[in-house]
Amino acid sequence: MIQQENLDILYHDSDIVVINKPGGLLSVPGRGPEKQDCAASRLRQHFSNMIDQPAVHRLDMYTSGLMVFAITTGAHRFLSGQFEKRMVVKKYTAVVEGIIEGISGDIHLPFRLDPDNRPLQIYDPVHGRMGITKWQKLETTETTTRIEFTPLTGRTHQLRVHAAHPRPMGLGFPIVGDSLYGLGKDGHQMMLHASYLQFLHPETSKYLEFHSPPPF
Numbered sequence: 001m002i003q004q005e006n007l008d009i010l011y012h013d014s015d016i017v018v019i020n021k022p023g024g025l026l027s028v029p030g031r032g033p034e035k036q037d038c039a040a041s042r043l044r045q046h047f048s049n050m051i052d053q054p055a056v057h058r059l060d061m062y063t064s065g066l067m068v069f070a071i072t073t074g075a076h077r078f079l080s081g082q083f084e085k086r087m088v089v090k091k092y093t094a095v096v097e098g099i100i101e102g103i104s105g106d107i108h109l110p111f112r113l114d115p116d117n118r119p120l121q122i123y124d125p126v127h128g129r130m131g132i133t134k135w136q137k138l139e140t141t142e143t144t145t146r147i148e149f150t151p152l153t154g155r156t157h158q159l160r161v162h163a164a165h166p167r168p169m170g171l172g173f174p175i176v177g178d179s180l181y182g183l184g185k186d187g188h189q190m191m192l193h194a195s196y197l198q199f200l201h202p203e204t205s206k207y208l209e210f211h212s213p214p215p216f
Helices: 039-046 073-084 158-164
Strands: 008-012 016-021 064-070 089-096 104-113 121-123 129-140 145-151 192-200 207-211
Touching: 008 207, 016 039, 039 064, 064 073, 073 192, 089 158, 104 158, 121 158, 129 158, 145 158
Parallel strands: 064 192
Antiparallel strands: 008 016, 016 064, 089 145, 089 192, 104 121, 104 129, 129 145, 192 207
């Protein structure tokens, strides 16, 4: 493990880098000079031979956890194909603001961007694109439930929308610390963590898998 400017590098070789992104750090650059600090730019400072656009997937700014980046163009193409074909296995740990009934289930919920309130995503059964998530209850407290999410699609804010959307289509409770769909405020730790990642290595075509315990 390498500590690079508060970035945990869990694995790297000549093709890929896997990191544990902290909550509060952008995955890729945003618009404006104040949004240039991100996981991708920090990695490019560390790996001088990394391509200009190494990201093949993203985590929301306040979502923490596992990400894989490409060092070469060929690796980027190979990894991007796996994400597009839904071959990559991702699991997330989350804590939601309420007690979830049941043990597990599937969420099928179509949603889209609200252009008048970016980046908010809203339920739209007519024009929305379908997001699919499997969920399993891990444990409960008096006021919260810890959930494992397995997204089968990769929509923007998918897990946040699926958690917050009213039952029976969603879970009915937002993720703790979510400033957009819940009661959190900007800058707070959102209790959503990418805890498992499995994919095929672009050079060896062998499965790699990574685990990261949530920081909450």
